[in-house]
Amino acid sequence: MxxxxxxxxxxxxxxxxxxxxxxxxxxxxxxxxxxxxxxxxxxxxxxxxxxxxNQAARSLVTKRHDAVAVIVAEPETRVFADPFFARQLRGISKELTAHDNQLVLLLTEDRDDHARVGRYLAGGHVDGALVFSLHIDDPLPELIQRAGLPTVFGGRPDWSGGGKGVVYVDSDNRGGARDAVRHLLGLGRSRIAHITGALDQTSAADRLDGFRDVMVGADPRLVVEGDFTPAAGERAMRELLGRCPGLDAVFAANDLMAAGALRVLREHGRRVPDDVAVVGFDDMLPIAEQTDPPLTTVRQDIEEMGRLMARLLLRDLDRTTSAPEDAGGAPSGVVLPTTLVRRASA
Amino acid sequence: MxxxxxxxxxxxxxxxxxxxxxxxxxxxxxxxxxxxxxxxxxxxxxxxxxxxxNQAARSLVTKRHDAVAVIVAEPETRVFADPFFARQLRGISKELTAHDNQLVLLLTEDRDDHARVGRYLAGGHVDGALVFSLHIDDPLPELIQRAGLPTVFGGRPDWSGGGKGVVYVDSDNRGGARDAVRHLLGLGRSRIAHITGALDQTSAADRLDGFRDVMVGADPRLVVEGDFTPAAGERAMRELLGRCPGLDAVFAANDLMAAGALRVLREHGRRVPDDVAVVGFDDMLPIAEQTDPPLTTVRQDIEEMGRLMARLLLRDLDRTTSAPEDAGGAPSGVVLPTTLVRRASA
DNA sequence: GGATGATCCGAGAGCGCTCTCGCCTCCCGT
DNA sequence: ACGGGAGGCGAGAGCGCTCTCGGATCATCC
CATH class of the missing domain: 1.10.260.40 (lambda repressor-like DNA-binding domains)
Structure with a gap:
C-alpha cells in the first residue's frame, strides 16, 4: 500500500x-x-x-551532494564481461560508503549516451566522477573534463588533450609485462612470443612496451596483435606457430588469450610448459585457475585500484571545498604494482 | 581550477x-x-x-528523485565474482536511463551495511529499489520492505515473512534443470547424477527440484551437495565417482562446478561425453566455451532479467504517483525462460 | 558590582524549483 | 457588438534545509 x-x-x-x-x-x-x-x-x-x-533540501543550500558518478564506457567490451568490473566497483563502493558518499552508476555505450552523461554531469547532481574510459580517442574524458568536475580516471587515459591536471590510477602494466618476460627468460626460454591486447587501449600498449623493454631487438615476427578475446588468442597462436615453429614461450596480454593459446598449443601437440611456457596477465579468476595447465600470470589488485580511485577523488573534493589552493602539483598518476603468480604453465 | x-x-x-x-x-x-x-x-x-x-530543488518540491537504488547483498559471493552481475546491471541501466532515472548502487557485506542501507532507503533519496538478495534468511528483504519503498527482487526471495506483494524476476531454474536432465535422458543416459549449488540459495534449490521432477525415485546417492565453486565441483565429482562408478551423466548446478567435474573426469580417464555426459547451468562465458570439451549448458538471459526488473519497478512507480488503486492483483513473480545450449560435453 | 567578552541559541532569509490561483487576453456564439 | 468561456501567463507561496547575525545569558576580571 x-x-x-x-x-x-x-x-x-x-x-x-x-x-x-x-x-x-x-x-x-x-x-x-x-x-x-x-x-x-x-x-x-x-x-x-x-x-x-531530507537530502534534497540540504543539497539545495550546501551545493554538495555527497554522491559521485562512476562512469563506465562501452560495457560491451571485455572489461565489462569479466569480473574486473565488479571487483573495482566493490573497492570504490567500500571507500565511498566509508565516507558517506553515494555511488551513481552510469554505463555508456554510444554517442547519445555520451551526450546524456555530459548533461548529467553538467547538471551538478554529483560532486565528482570516477571514469573508466577504455579506448584511445574516446571523446568521453574530454567531455567530462569540460564539465569541470573533479575526476579520477581508471587506467591511464591516452588523452591527447593535455594531461595537465589529469588524475588517474593504473596498474603497472609495463612493469608487470617485464616481470612476466623476465620470468620466462629465467626459465631458460629465449624465443619468446607476445600476443598483444587491443592496441587502442593503453593497457595493451603498455604491456607491449614492457615486453619490448626486455626483449630488445626481438624478431618482430614474434609479436602478433590480438584483441583480448580467446578467439584472438587462438588465431594469434596459430599464426605464431606457423611463423616461428621454434618458439619456446608465449606471453599473452591477458588470461583469456592465454587460454586460447593453450588450446591451440595442445591441439598442435606442444606440451605446456615443457615445450612452450605460457604466461598470461590479469589473474582473472576463475579462468586462470581453470585452464589446463593452470596459468602463470600477472596479478593486479583490482579492488585496491577502485579504492584508491575513490580515495583520490574524495581527497580532491575536500580540497575543492575547503582550501582552494593547489590544482597544479597534484600527483597526476598513481601506478599500482603487480605481482607474478606462478602456476603450472610457466 | x-x-x-x-x-x-x-x-x-x-x-x-x-x-x-x-x-x-x-x-x-x-x-x-x-x-x-x-x-x-x-x-x-x-x-x-x-x-x-537543479535536481535538488526540483526534488524538494516534487518529492520525486528519478533515481532507484540497486542493492547487491554480499558481493563476496559467486554472483559478484562472475560476469552475471555486470550483465544484469547493464540491463537495468539501459532500462533506467531510457526513462531518465538514475542508478544508485549499494553494495552490502555485513550487518552494519544493512543498517546503513535501511537508513538510506528510509531517507527517501530514491523512489524505489532493485534488490539482489542471495541467501535464505537474509534480513535485507524484510528491512527493505519495511522501508515502504516499491521494490523488485532479483531471483525468487525465500522470504518467510509473507510473499504477499513481493515482486520478483527470476529465471526458470526448475524448468531449465528439467530440460537439462531430459536432454541427458534423450542421449540415452540413465544413471544421471546431480551436483547441487549452495542450497541456501533458491536458485540451487529450484534446480535440484527440477532434477528430481524428471528423475523421480532416483538413487539418492546420485545427488551431491556443492556450493557453486569449481572446487566443490571437483570434490563432488570425486565423491560421485566413488559412490557410483557406473554413472553415465552429470548435471551440475552451474558451469563452474561442471568445469571442476570435467577435470576430475579426465583425471580418472573418463571420456566426455562418450563415457560421461556433462551439462552445466548459466552459460557463463567465457567459462562454458573454454572448457575441454566445451560445455553443454542452460542459458538464462541475464540482461533481460535486469531490464525486466527495472521495467517492473518503473511501472510500479508510475502507478504509485498517478493511480493509487491495485496493490493486490499485481503479478508477484515473473519467470524468464531458459534455453539449452548444446556444445560438445553432452 | 558593573563592564567585557565569550558562548549559546533563535529569528529570518534564502537556496532553485513547482504549482496553485487568479488575471488578462482572445475567440466564439448570438 | 457584447457577454462568456477557454486558454495563456505571471505572482507568490512554500518545499526542508543551512547559515548568518544579533540578542540573551553567563562567567570573568578589575
Missing part, C-alpha cells in the same frame, strides 16, 4: 524538543555550540520521531 | 526570455499551455545560457 507517511521535518523535531530549527540542525550535523542537556533533548526527539534529514 | 561558475537558474532564463519563472518551468518540463513563439524564445534562452535544472 506504500501509504507514504509524511516524514518528519526539522521543524517537527524542533517543536518536539522545544528548540529552534537552527539548534536541531546543529545537533544533527554534529556542529558544536549546543549545550549538553539541550543537545540530548534534541537527540531524543530525533529518535522518537525517526527523523531523517 | 574548477572555478565553479554559478550555474544559471530558472530565474535567469526567465529574465533573458522576458517571461516569468512559471513559464520557463512549463517549457522545460514539456507541459503545454505555452504558445509557440514564446516557448521558442524560452528554449533559445535555455540554450544560450546552458541552463540545466
Amino acid at each position: 506504500t501509504e507514504t507517511v509524511p516524514r518528519p521535518t526539522l521543524e517537527a523535531v524542533a517543536a518536539r524538543a522545544g528548540v529552534s530549527r537552527a539548534t536541531v540542525s546543529r545537533v544533527v550535523n554534529g556542529a558544536d555550540g549546543v549545550r549538553e542537556p539541550l543537545a540530548e533533548r534534541v537527540r531524543r526527539a530525533v529518535e522518537e520521531l525517526g527523523y531523517v534529514p | 574548477t572555478e565553479t561558475v554559478p550555474r544559471p537558474t530558472l530565474e535567469a532564463v526567465a529574465a533573458r526570455a522576458g517571461v516569468s519563472r512559471a513559464t520557463v518551468s512549463r517549457v522545460v518540463n514539456g507541459a503545454d499551455g505555452v504558445r509557440e513563439p514564446l516557448a521558442e524564445r524560452v528554449r533559445r534562452a535555455v540554450e544560450e545560457l546552458g541552463y540545466v535544472p
Whole structure:
C-alpha cells in the first residue's frame, strides 16, 4: 500500500524538543555550540520521531551532494564481461560508503549516451566522477573534463588533450609485462612470443612496451596483435606457430588469450610448459585457475585500484571545498604494482 | 581550477526570455499551455545560457528523485565474482536511463551495511529499489520492505515473512534443470547424477527440484551437495565417482562446478561425453566455451532479467504517483525462460 | 558590582524549483 | 457588438534545509 507517511521535518523535531530549527540542525550535523542537556533533548526527539534529514533540501543550500558518478564506457567490451568490473566497483563502493558518499552508476555505450552523461554531469547532481574510459580517442574524458568536475580516471587515459591536471590510477602494466618476460627468460626460454591486447587501449600498449623493454631487438615476427578475446588468442597462436615453429614461450596480454593459446598449443601437440611456457596477465579468476595447465600470470589488485580511485577523488573534493589552493602539483598518476603468480604453465 | 561558475537558474532564463519563472518551468518540463513563439524564445534562452535544472530543488518540491537504488547483498559471493552481475546491471541501466532515472548502487557485506542501507532507503533519496538478495534468511528483504519503498527482487526471495506483494524476476531454474536432465535422458543416459549449488540459495534449490521432477525415485546417492565453486565441483565429482562408478551423466548446478567435474573426469580417464555426459547451468562465458570439451549448458538471459526488473519497478512507480488503486492483483513473480545450449560435453 | 567578552541559541532569509490561483487576453456564439 | 468561456501567463507561496547575525545569558576580571 506504500501509504507514504509524511516524514518528519526539522521543524517537527524542533517543536518536539522545544528548540529552534537552527539548534536541531546543529545537533544533527554534529556542529558544536549546543549545550549538553539541550543537545540530548534534541537527540531524543530525533529518535522518537525517526527523523531523517531530507537530502534534497540540504543539497539545495550546501551545493554538495555527497554522491559521485562512476562512469563506465562501452560495457560491451571485455572489461565489462569479466569480473574486473565488479571487483573495482566493490573497492570504490567500500571507500565511498566509508565516507558517506553515494555511488551513481552510469554505463555508456554510444554517442547519445555520451551526450546524456555530459548533461548529467553538467547538471551538478554529483560532486565528482570516477571514469573508466577504455579506448584511445574516446571523446568521453574530454567531455567530462569540460564539465569541470573533479575526476579520477581508471587506467591511464591516452588523452591527447593535455594531461595537465589529469588524475588517474593504473596498474603497472609495463612493469608487470617485464616481470612476466623476465620470468620466462629465467626459465631458460629465449624465443619468446607476445600476443598483444587491443592496441587502442593503453593497457595493451603498455604491456607491449614492457615486453619490448626486455626483449630488445626481438624478431618482430614474434609479436602478433590480438584483441583480448580467446578467439584472438587462438588465431594469434596459430599464426605464431606457423611463423616461428621454434618458439619456446608465449606471453599473452591477458588470461583469456592465454587460454586460447593453450588450446591451440595442445591441439598442435606442444606440451605446456615443457615445450612452450605460457604466461598470461590479469589473474582473472576463475579462468586462470581453470585452464589446463593452470596459468602463470600477472596479478593486479583490482579492488585496491577502485579504492584508491575513490580515495583520490574524495581527497580532491575536500580540497575543492575547503582550501582552494593547489590544482597544479597534484600527483597526476598513481601506478599500482603487480605481482607474478606462478602456476603450472610457466 | 574548477572555478565553479554559478550555474544559471530558472530565474535567469526567465529574465533573458522576458517571461516569468512559471513559464520557463512549463517549457522545460514539456507541459503545454505555452504558445509557440514564446516557448521558442524560452528554449533559445535555455540554450544560450546552458541552463540545466537543479535536481535538488526540483526534488524538494516534487518529492520525486528519478533515481532507484540497486542493492547487491554480499558481493563476496559467486554472483559478484562472475560476469552475471555486470550483465544484469547493464540491463537495468539501459532500462533506467531510457526513462531518465538514475542508478544508485549499494553494495552490502555485513550487518552494519544493512543498517546503513535501511537508513538510506528510509531517507527517501530514491523512489524505489532493485534488490539482489542471495541467501535464505537474509534480513535485507524484510528491512527493505519495511522501508515502504516499491521494490523488485532479483531471483525468487525465500522470504518467510509473507510473499504477499513481493515482486520478483527470476529465471526458470526448475524448468531449465528439467530440460537439462531430459536432454541427458534423450542421449540415452540413465544413471544421471546431480551436483547441487549452495542450497541456501533458491536458485540451487529450484534446480535440484527440477532434477528430481524428471528423475523421480532416483538413487539418492546420485545427488551431491556443492556450493557453486569449481572446487566443490571437483570434490563432488570425486565423491560421485566413488559412490557410483557406473554413472553415465552429470548435471551440475552451474558451469563452474561442471568445469571442476570435467577435470576430475579426465583425471580418472573418463571420456566426455562418450563415457560421461556433462551439462552445466548459466552459460557463463567465457567459462562454458573454454572448457575441454566445451560445455553443454542452460542459458538464462541475464540482461533481460535486469531490464525486466527495472521495467517492473518503473511501472510500479508510475502507478504509485498517478493511480493509487491495485496493490493486490499485481503479478508477484515473473519467470524468464531458459534455453539449452548444446556444445560438445553432452 | 558593573563592564567585557565569550558562548549559546533563535529569528529570518534564502537556496532553485513547482504549482496553485487568479488575471488578462482572445475567440466564439448570438 | 457584447457577454462568456477557454486558454495563456505571471505572482507568490512554500518545499526542508543551512547559515548568518544579533540578542540573551553567563562567567570573568578589575
